[in-house]
Amino acid sequence: MIRLSGIARTFLVGGEEVHALRAVDLGIAHGEYLSIMGPSGSGKSTLLNIIGLLDRPDTGTYELDAKNVTALSDDELARVRREKIGFVFQFFHLVPRLTAAQNIELPMVLAGIDPAARRPRLARLLAEYGLEERAGHRPDQLSGGQCQRVAIARAMSMGPTVILADEPTGNLDRHTGQEVLGVLERVHHNGGTVVVVTHDPEIGARSQRRLRMLDGAVVADEKG
Amino acid sequence: MRYADFVSFTFASLRAQRLRTVLTALGIAVGIAAVILLTSIGEGLHRFVIDEFTQFGTNIIAVNPGRIQTHGAPLGAVNTVRPLTIDDALALRRAAHVQAAVPVIQGNAEITHAGRSRRVTLYGVGAEFGAAFRMRVALGQFLPEDDPRTPRAFAVLGSKAAMELFGGDNPLGDRIRVGGERYRVVGVMQSKGQVLGFDLDDTVFIPVGRALEMFNRESLMEIDVTYEPTAPLAEVEEGIKRILSARHGSEDYTVTPQQKMLEVFGTVLDAITFAVAAIGGISLVVGGVGILTILTIAVAERTSEIGLLRAVGATRRGILLLFLGEAALLAVLGGTAGLLLGWSAALALHLVLPALPVHTPWSYALLAELVALAVGLAAGVLPARRAAHLDPLDALRSE
Ligand SMILES: Nc1ncnc2c1ncn2[C@@H]1O[C@H](COP(=O)(O)OP(=O)(O)OP(=O)(O)O)[C@@H](O)[C@H]1O
Ligand SMILES: [Mg+2]
Numbered sequence: 001m002i003r004l005s006g007i008a009r010t011f012l013v014g015g016e017e018v019h020a021l022r023a024v025d026l027g028i029a030h031g032e033y034l035s036i037m038g039p040s041g042s043g044k045s046t047l048l049n050i051i052g053l054l055d056r057p058d059t060g061t062y063e064l065d066a067k068n069v070t071a072l073s074d075d076e077l078a079r080v081r082r083e084k085i086g087f088v089f090q091f092f093h094l095v096p097r098l099t100a101a102q103n104i105e106l107p108m109v110l111a112g113i114d115p116a117a118r119r120p121r122l123a124r125l126l127a128e129y130g131l132e133e134r135a136g137h138r139p140d141q142l143s144g145g146q147c148q149r150v151a152i153a154r155a156m157s158m159g160p161t162v163i164l165a166d167e168p169t170g171n172l173d174r175h176t177g178q179e180v181l182g183v184l185e186r187v188h189h190n191g192g193t194v195v196v197v198t199h200d201p202e203i204g205a206r207s208q209r210r211l212r213m214l215d216g217a218v219v220a221d222e223k224g
Numbered sequence: 225m226r227y228a229d230f231v232s233f234t235f236a237s238l239r240a241q242r243l244r245t246v247l248t249a250l251g252i253a254v255g256i257a258a259v260i261l262l263t264s265i266g267e268g269l270h271r272f273v274i275d276e277f278t279q280f281g282t283n284i285i286a287v288n289p290g291r292i293q294t295h296g297a298p299l300g301a302v303n304t305v306r307p308l309t310i311d312d313a314l315a316l317r318r319a320a321h322v323q324a325a326v327p328v329i330q331g332n333a334e335i336t337h338a339g340r341s342r343r344v345t346l347y348g349v350g351a352e353f354g355a356a357f358r359m360r361v362a363l364g365q366f367l368p369e370d371d372p373r374t375p376r377a378f379a380v381l382g383s384k385a386a387m388e389l390f391g392g393d394n395p396l397g398d399r400i401r402v403g404g405e406r407y408r409v410v411g412v413m414q415s416k417g418q419v420l421g422f423d424l425d426d427t428v429f430i431p432v433g434r435a436l437e438m439f440n441r442e443s444l445m446e447i448d449v450t451y452e453p454t455a456p457l458a459e460v461e462e463g464i465k466r467i468l469s470a471r472h473g474s475e476d477y478t479v480t481p482q483q484k485m486l487e488v489f490g491t492v493l494d495a496i497t498f499a500v501a502a503i504g505g506i507s508l509v510v511g512g513v514g515i516l517t518i519l520t521i522a523v524a525e526r527t528s529e530i531g532l533l534r535a536v537g538a539t540r541r542g543i544l545l546l547f548l549g550e551a552a553l554l555a556v557l558g559g560t561a562g563l564l565l566g567w568s569a570a571l572a573l574h575l576v577l578p579a580l581p582v583h584t585p586w587s588y589a590l591l592a593e594l595v596a597l598a599v600g601l602a603a604g605v606l607p608a609r610r611a612a613h614l615d616p617l618d619a620l621r622s623e
Binding site for chain 2: 049052054055074075078079081082083087089093095096097098102106107109110111112114115154158
């Protein structure tokens with residue numbers, strides 16, 4: 001479903017080249033739950049951003065759902081992101097003036113989906129992520145865990161091919177982190193594909209497939 | 225994005241910063257209100273002046289002695305100027321399309337009756353004067369059609385002059401003195417009120433031949449020619465000139481059609497209205513700068529939100545439109561408020577100062593709204609483009 005081959009990404013920092021990714025090959029199958037771990041600066045976020053089409057590789061090719069997306073135009077990338085990618089960020093990235101419900105349906109609104117079609121989807125998402133009572137609350141009236149649940153519901157709203165989470169528990173206390181992780185695992189159990197970047201070895205250990213990165217390369221890829 | 229969603233998203237952004245929104249919209253509102261108020265006064269003035277001039281009719285041509293280059297009052301006689309005479313006026317009656325040619329001379333005179341006296345404006349005129357200028361008598365009749373060279377000593381009083389001299393009594397048939405000579409009152413005019421500052425009621429009308437003698441003048445001040453309203457003006461002018469030039473040997477007089485005067489007035493007054501609109505427009509531009517500033521700040525503050533919107537699928541164009549939409553909405557809100565503000569200010573002004581003519585020109589109001597919208601969009605372009613060109617990743621990382 002996701003196929004990266006020979007993906008490299010180099011940044012120029014103060015005249016020096018920083019190799020964030022060096023020729024990464026990676027395939028992710030439908031329904032996989034994958035964790036990416038590794039020391040700071042090893043290229044985890046860069047890899048996730050390239051998978052999420054927020055960043056472009058310098059070399060290599062990327063196929064998403066059997067379609068080459070390496071050379072798409074800016075607008076086409078936006079459309080693919082909208083339809084196939086669900087992002088979950090460390091700092092939630094909710095729109096502060098919108099309610100939980102409005103934040104969740106934001107991708108559907110941007111996609112121009114009819115309100116009549118949005119309503120049942122929104123109701124289902126609110127119920128699924130236990131947010132019914134919080135639907136009308138704004139982010140500053142929600143706890144961190146609730147915010148991240150809103151963010152996950154938002155990521156799921158367009159029925160994406162893959163959920164990409166960059167340190168989704170990094171901004172939460174242990175207990176809430178576990179809870180949010182439980183939510184992501186449920187997405188996986190319901191058949192969703194999830195990629196999580198994390199520093200927490202315990203979280204990594206719970207995933208079905210574990211990637212280890214070091215200095216821009218994938219150094220370990222364990223399953224089971 | 226659906227249109228309704230677009231509008232409500234934009235509204236939500238503005239509502240989240242209520243004070244800012246109100247202040248920014250106020251900038252536009254003041255500009256619009258200024259345009260509307262100023263053009264209301266300009267347009268009111270325009271209508272006032274035109275109304276004052278057209279109440280005597282528009283098919284009038286004034287002939288004055290002396291030659292001038294452009295339309296307006298004669299600048300003083302040239303050496304070879306021959307006087308404009310009553311015979312000239314009589315001759316002009318024969319010109320094509322002409323209905324009446326009224327000789328006019330104006331001055332001041334003292335009128336007395338039964339020990340009361342009053343200084344009034346004296347008009348020495350021909351018998352057709354009242355009809356030509358659409359002035360009606362309230363009592364009696366206007367000056368009769370005597371032989372203009374030997375007219376009888378009849379006088380017609382303006383309504384105010386009659387009231388001052390006779391109180392409530394009927395002055396018809398009574399004798400008064402005008403400039404020391406005896407006249408008999410044959411009529412009293414209906415009240416005309418002030419026209420461009422002249423009191424047309426504090427007057428006395430006597431036959432023009434007698435007025436010339438009284439003031440010891442050779443020349444009339446003016447001959448007012450009225451013509452058939454459907455007649456082509458150029459032809460009428462031509463006919464007048466042909467007759468007068470033949471009589472005088474040269475064009476030592478000036479022909480001023482009121483229509484041309486009205487055109488000149490109209491042009492000048494339009495220019496004034498446009499100028500005040502432009503002055504109001506400057507404050508609109510200032511309001512536009514306010515929108516530019518606020519949106520620039522908003523883009524900086526909401527960079528991470530822009531990143532998020534891009535991540536969940538908004539295109540650059542989508543972001544551009546969102547911010548342009550905010551700019552336009554600010555301008556429209558301000559424009560609407562300004563419309564109400566300017567209009568009520570104009571109404572209030574009219575109530576407080578009824579003498580000041582105020583008329584809101586809706587074409588200018590509409591134009592002002594469109595300009596406000598354009599100013600808003602123009603002000604929004606820079607910040608909206610900046611927002612649209614943000615790299616989504618960089619934007620997401622800014623916190
Ligand atoms: N926009 C950028 N400009 C310059 N260098 C960058 C940029 N993004 C990433 N890098 C560099 O690329 C390398 C990989 O960064 P990346 O963010 O992918 O690491 P990471 O594994 O996610 O680290 P962390 O665990 O701290 O989040 C780092 O050396 C980083 O400094
Ligand atoms: Mg990272």
